[in-house]
Amino acid sequence: MAKPLKLFSWNVNGIRAAVKSGFFEEFLAEVQPDVLGLQEIKIADTDREKMKKKFSTQGGPASGWDFKSYNEYWHPAQKPGYAGTAVFTKVEPLAIGKGFVAPGKTNGNDEEGRVLTLEFEKFFFVNTYFPNARHDLSRLTLKEDFNDRWLRHVKQLEKTKPVVTCGDFNVAHQEIDLARPKDNVGNPGFTNEERRWADRFAAAELVDTFRLIHGDQKNIYSWWSYKFQARARNIGWRIDYFWVSQSLQKNIKDAFILDTQLGSDHCPVGISLEI
Secondary structure (H helix, E strand, O other): OOOEEEEEEOOOOOOOHHOOOOHHHHHHHHOOOOOEEEEEOOOOHHHHHHHHHHHHOOOOOHHOOOOOOEEEEEEEOOOOOOOOOEEOOOOOEEEEEOOOOOOOOOOOOOOOOOOOEOOOOEEEEEEEEOOOOOOOOOHHHHHHHHHHHHHHHHHHHHOOOEHHHHHEOOOOOOOHHHHHHHHOOOOOOHHHHEEEEEEEEOOOOOEEHHHHHOOOOOOOOEEOOOOOOOOOOOOEEOEEEEEEEHHHHHHHEEEEEEOOOOOOOOOOEEEOOOO
């Protein structure tokens, strides 16, 4: 039987900063994910090529931009220095799709580069950076529309084969998913509307893999504010997830949050998938 696939997701809050802090040497080279979804890359294709060219003369992976063992697929936002997603994979996909479209189809309307779908032999991999509702909740309606389109996209893909979804969902689903739930009721990421959407994901037969494996384990988070020494005090939120089609539930052998990995205000989350 083939070894389980190691699938990871990480909001790097800017790929430049992640590379500078040892993204390649300390994570890719050591953890060796088979597939890695990145969110909030904050870099345009032209700027990324400039960075690669700038460091190419330094030689070797120490430059940080040497990802030779991975196939790279980038979906930057049209707005410079904002949002965007990418996937690094050792397994070459059959097709890719940018936005709310099936892989291999015409690119969808996704100016912020939030959805990147790869088709593999036995499953689809949907990497997503969900919108933030903002502190004044001015983007809550936009986010609800995005959630609706995302769920329809996933369920359409499921008509062909199972789906593995990952990313920064920008919501703490249950009170157990953040350190101070009572203080954050109604705040972005913990509004009733956003939490109801997470309920809808579960009702649509998608499985939160971390809760599947770890049940009601507490005090495990994937994001911490840069303020008030929140990470050192573990005052965090679990807003980064792997949700999978219910038919894949039996294939999830482990789920993990690498909360000691630095380099962003988020940490990597992942699953071990036997398929």
